[in-house]
Amino acid sequence: MATGRFTFFFTKESPFSQFYPCQFKVDGCTFSCAEQYMMYRKAKLFNDHATAEAILAATKPAKMKALGRQVDGFNDDVWKEHRWEIVHSGNMAKFGQNPELLRTLLDTEGTTLVEAAPNDCIWGIGLAESNPDARDQSKWRGLNLLGQILTRVREDLKPTAVMGSTVADTMLALSKHTFTTDIVTAVLPVKKVEQKKTMRPSLFFVLTKSRSRTGDVTLHLVKKGDKADSYKRKKTWALTDIRHVDGCSAGDLDLELTFADGAKKRWTCFSHRDKQEYAERMQSTVRQVRGCAIKFANFPSNLGGAAKSAGVGGSVGSSGVASSGVQQRRRELQRERGDSFAAKADDGTGKSSDAGGAFDMLSDAESRDLQAFLDSNKESVHNAENFVRRLNEQLRSLELSNIHALISSGAQVTQLTDHVQSARGVVEQLEHRVQGYTGRLQSVAPAIECLADRDKLAKLSAANQLRAAEALERLLAAIRFDESDRRLLREPNFKDRACVPALLKAARQCDSVLAADVPPELRKMAAVKDSTEGLIELKRSFASALVRHLNDIFINYANRRTTARSKSLAFSGHDENKRELLQFSQLMAWLKLNNREMFDELKGRYSRSLSKVYDAEFREVMETVKAILQPLSKDKGKPGALRHAGSNSSLNREGSKRSIGGGGGADSNPADSSSSSTLSSIAATLGSSVATLDNVFEKVLDALEPMVDSEETFCQAFFDLQPSVQQHATLTSSVMSTVSDDGTILSVDSGDQSLTRQEGKQELDELLKQIFSSAVSFLDALASACHLVSAEFSMQMLVRSADRSDRQSGRGRHLGYLYAQLCLRAKQRFDQFIDQMSAEFLEFRANKKSRCGVVAPVLTYEKFASRAGPVFRDSKRLPDLERAHEKLLETLVNLVERVAQEHGKTPPAVVLMENFHRLESIVRSQRMQRLDRMRRDLSDRHKQNRTEYVRNYMGRPLEKLSEFFDGVEQNLSRGVTPDEVGYLQQYSRAELKKIIRDYPAKDVKRNLEQLRKRVEKHLSEEGSLLTAVWHEMQQTLLAQYNQFNRLIAQCYPNANLALEFSDHDLLRFFNDIGSRSSP
Template identity: 25%
Template sequence: MTAIKHALQRDIFTPNDERLLSIVNVCKAGKKKKNCFLCATVTTERPVQVRVVKVKKSDKGDFYKRQMAWELRDLAEVDAKDASKENPEFDLHFEKVYRWVASSTAEKNSFISCIWKLNQRYLRKKVEFVNVSSQLLEESAPSGESQSVAGGDEDALDDYQELNAREEQDIEGMMEVCEYAISNAEAFAEKLSKELQVLDGANIHSIMASEKQVNILMQLLDEALSEVDTIEGKMSSYEEMLQSVKEQMDQISQSNRLIQISNTNNVKLLDEIQFLVNYMDLSKGHIRALQEGDLSSSKGIEACINASEALLQCMNVALRPGHEKVMAVKQQQHLFTELRDTFARRLTNHLNNVFVHQGHDQSSMLSQHMAELTLPKHSPLHRDLLRYAKLMEWLKNTQREKYEGLSRTYVDYMTRLYEREIKDFFEVAKIKMAGTAKEGKGNKFATLPRKESALKQETESLHGSSGKLTGSTSSLNKLAVQGSSSRRSQSSSLLDMGNMSASDLDVADRTKFDKIFEQVLSELEPLCLAEQDFISKFFKLQQHPTLVEVEESDGVVPSRQKDMVRLMMNKVFQSIETELNSLIALGDKIDSFHSLYMLVKMSHHVWTAENVDPASYLSTTLGNVLVTVKRNFDKCISGQIRQMEEVKISKKSKVGVLPFVAGFEEFAELAETIFRNAERRGDLDKAYVKLIRAVFMNVMPLYALQHFFEGVEARVAQGVREDEVSYQLAFNKQELRKVIKEYPGKEVKKGLDNLYKKVDKHLCEEESLLQVVWHSMQDEFIRQYKHFEGLIGRCYPGSGITMEFTIGDMLEYFSSIAQSH
């Protein structure tokens, strides 16, 4: 506790001119134990102020802080709780009652005792002490202290001095000489008074006897005063001298201040000059590179890049206030503007020349690709132009108009170049594709021959307005002559396939077509991706901006860059989609089953392009063309279904299986070969559903009823109760009535009659075989009818729904049909 008391005195009370007299460690009664210290203090200055101060440790616990203080004169009562027993609790009654619990009873008693003493000495209004032991309270104060408290004569108390040892010995000696000093104080005092008078007289006599010495002393004092006057005179002169020195020092100080201001201004001026020199000075080498640097060599291009970047930094430097008024700065800015404009013109003219020069070189290579189904590679042009990518970025940041003009020039030039290359490329592809429809011996797909001129006219019409290769007409005529005797049917069908076995199929043409179509897509894909990558890099239109670019631009600039890339690619390759659609139309016209190959190939390339970049021009274009291919595929399937519905069987063809059923089997084998592991397998499965339904629709009457009840049985198999099937939306009572309404007795009889005719056409002429088959079909229809009635009774109980014909009607239909034939 002593160490704490010392620390509190040093850190808290000494800085406030207070003395710490007593301390007690307490916490509030009835609450969580948060310890603090109550301190009794007095000020060191008069009038003395007595306080009770609450001190608490800081939250970090590394120092103490003063939290609250009360004046002792505001204390009304001290309650010690119990005077006879040790109890650490006590209350202090100020403006409100503060209840405390001391860490020990001894600290509490010591603190209360100190409060009592301070109250007795310094306060007129006495504090009431309740439940305090009398031993702690002093019953009376010393006389001097009492007088001090009563009369307030604190100065007299403070001036009192104790006797020293010699004075005590003298008084004791006098008291020993006078034996009555203690018994008769008055006589002793009178004796001392007489002796004091004798001593005073002797002192006066001694003083008068020393008059001569006094005169000498006075003379010395006069001399001293004279010397003082002399010294004062010298001091005055010294003061005058110092005054002049002060004035000179003031002048020197003023001069030093002006010198310091001048030095400060010089430093600031030097800093400004250094700033302008560092950030607005362009080296002679950079100026020479901008004015006459070689833009055709790698070394010259690098020098121009460094010079242009340095120029841009000088032009974009953030000038300080007032710099724009400096003439040298204006001149330098004018120089920078001239250099920028001069270099921008040189760069634009040079790049325009590069476009033209490279274009001539590229055009001279076209003849090498005429005989092959390949597209010219532009990587040399891209590689040469990419050396200027940083200069294009500089042009974009400094001369936006020239940058955009150069972009338009490049797009216009490349559009013409690519249009010529792509049309020539597709011309070769169409010639090779048309050559797949060659004459084949025993080819069951071959139909009526077409004239050479008709094939030529058809092929040229599919080419559109594209330019022709040199010699393409003669090549096309030669192919037309080769295929003039026999050409493939315009639309292969399941009926054709049903007339042959799988071994009779001539798949060579389709395989060749598949390779040609794959070659076309394989050539277009790297061409488009390479050009888009070049445009993005060369014109600084990155498809995937960095996170910093997105945050700085809030997403607006990256979106605009993507739009610019898309617009440039659409312009450069504006003929690709048209040529692809024309090629697809030609392939579909040669053989409608080519749409199966094209759907698989095109889907695969779309999927590949989307994995590389979903927003690329290639992905978008192939996706658009894929819609056309899918439409042709759907048209092919619809055509097969239509041919099934319109089939006419010759009476001479007496076979046991309908031709389109066998044809569907052949179609499935071909389709499975094409769609094996393909992404568009789902399209084939949907086509299967349509074709199979068409097969069944053209083989068996009551197909819709059968399909409906197959759905009902499927729901029951999935766990739906039979009496709850009617609550299914697709199988409610209304839907059942619609299906039953489609099969009135008249329509059923008509369907059975058509079925009898088909059976009669495809069976041998033995009458007994026809009767056996017809009777078996009758039994099957009756069994099916009963099955339907049972499902209606179980799944639609109480609905009153029945078929529009009965078993008796069905027997009558079968009998009358057999008799009529």
């Protein structure tokens, strides 16, 4: 049935079915259907000749298929390699040899052939035509090999059908419109040699014979016009003008003609068959035309011999006709020519009678006499007058001889007449006697005929009775259903476990009876109809009873839940209930195949009942978790708890020493006195707040994991959600074996039983999502409860959930989905933790009455980094931590820059220098490649601000000297020579000598001590940069000292001037001051 872009077929009544009856021949063997050819070739493939003969002898397709499945030495890999070619060749013969079937196949043009076999996933699609998924190719369950092969056969046979119809139509149109006075005997579609691929021919070789002129045969080259049945003659040649026809080669489609003038022309045919048939037709016509000598070359051997004869013996007038070929030529002429031109009847003497008068073929005797006559008159033939005179004399002599013979034979004629008269009398007597015998037999004939009819009817009646008895026996055997099985299905006892296998056996036997191979005409019998309807009703009532019983079990399952469970983090086990249900798993598979609607309804009831059970358990476990975490919530940690308790200033300015999760005491919960002892003991064993949260979190997940895996394993077995129907028995037995004697359900290795069908996997996922509909909400509540106690614990939640999700990846289990949801929610809590910390950093305000130093958010960040590093180490969620570091660092950089601008007591360069140095050290300790860019940026900022600080405060120990030599350098840069500098009043030798006296060694040391005190006042202990800054000031002052000496030597060379302290004095001053100031 064609629907849209698909043509569906399935039953054996369809012409596309392998079972459809039709005859075709392949390699001398006759086959009654394509299935017989397929199974015959299958047996031959594996050298099972006995089975191959049995398949040829079989008359029913079902028997052929059964024999094909019993082939010895069968190898599935070999069969898969050859099955396409075998079925393709069989269908090519089937449709190629049956025009009606080919026409039906070609009518499906534009659609894909689809075998809608619901139980065949190899040759069909595994779906019935009525299934909506059958029209969606992505949802097909089978390969549709037969449909693909039939689609290919249609494309392969299409050119042959098109070409055949083209030649026939062209021949008819030429006869009606173009060659009305001639007879069209052959048409050959051709094309030019240089012309590329062409589907429709436009050039034709047409061979015609004249109706009015005997022996006038002509070859035409005709071109098809634009209008229908419009053809135009391009060229015309008499057959006698052609000397040679060359087929070029056996595998070539070219055809070359050589004409009397030596010209050669070549065309290309469309098929080898057309080329061969046209050459045979042309060669047959050559034999009928006198004076035509055409040679045929490079054609198959059966044409070559005949062509050779045509080319050698075509000229009758010159050398005579070979007598051995005369009869053969006449027979071929009569066989090949079907028109009036060749309609001659052989009278047995070798002569032919021609009503139309074309010409007469010579018999062997005539040929011999003519040859002898010509040999005896060789000389006279060249003298026409003498030859005619001699022939007339011989003719007169023959006439006189005939007359003399007639006169002399008169007596003999009279005697012959008397004998004939006597013979007529004898014949009359015999006729009279025969008439008497005939009259007597006329009365006996009816009685004999009646006896013959009675015997025939008796034999026919006996044969029909025997066949009817055999048919009834087969029918009864096919529809027989034991009464004991009928009683089991009518009154099933599901409570007795021993009866379940018997019920399953009876149900399958009922299916077998309903699926029996009963001919359609027998199914119309009232008894068969009543039996079938009764079994269908019995199946329906049994399915309803099964659904009611299982539904009662589901209700008891939900009500059997413990009403008062202990306050623990473990989930209740349901192994006893599942063991009770698993005994019905094979009956559920039967229900799934026979009544999908009831099966889906029962599955929905189970999911709704179990959803309520698990929802109640999730609520109870959550209440237990909240009760355990209640003592910790009094001291719950906030991001502020990360602040460094020993810093001079903090975010809350209280120097809190609590941990990030708050104190973890073991006090009982006064709100729940009935469980206070239990909760106190659990809290006491878990220790600190973070440890308590981690322990509670892990225990809940450890309890959740076996429960979800056990439920998924049970659903796979009980609801038959397996990869395929064939694997049902294996997987069911495997799941049954996982139930121990005490009812505990063990886990099943998902690697060996992974679902290969996406449909079964989706159905299982949907069922588990319905059963555990409240699991995601429970995990979200668990994450929220832990986050409320300690926001820092979001790090542990993220890492734990991610690790568990990674362990489940690739297994296709529902637990992986739940862990992924938990990981998502843990990530949200972690992001909230980072956002909250960042917001509190931005809200920080420094105390402007005291020096700033390292701000408290930097110390808080340092504590966060030291705690987060071990948690995320070797975790795949490390990129989340890196992004958190980037966000916090950006916030801290902006915060430090703002504090540096706002704080008036501490120089901005000092605030920036100390905090950037501390942040650089923290980032370096994390060893994260992603933070290298920020680490380098912090290092550059720290060095830049340290240099700026040194530059701003270094000029004070030698302030006058620095100003003097700055002026000297400015004059030098303006073009004043070093010798002229000393003559400038402001920079004279006397002025320099006066400034040098102002800086004796003891005053320089005193200035350095004052500089040291100012630096110590600016820098804080947390920054730990005093030594580095002091060392950089030392290097800067030594560089200034060397620069002063260089300028003195350059501009005042003979002035005998020098500073009153040396570089060694400076080094000693810096060391002495640094050692006295160090703690």
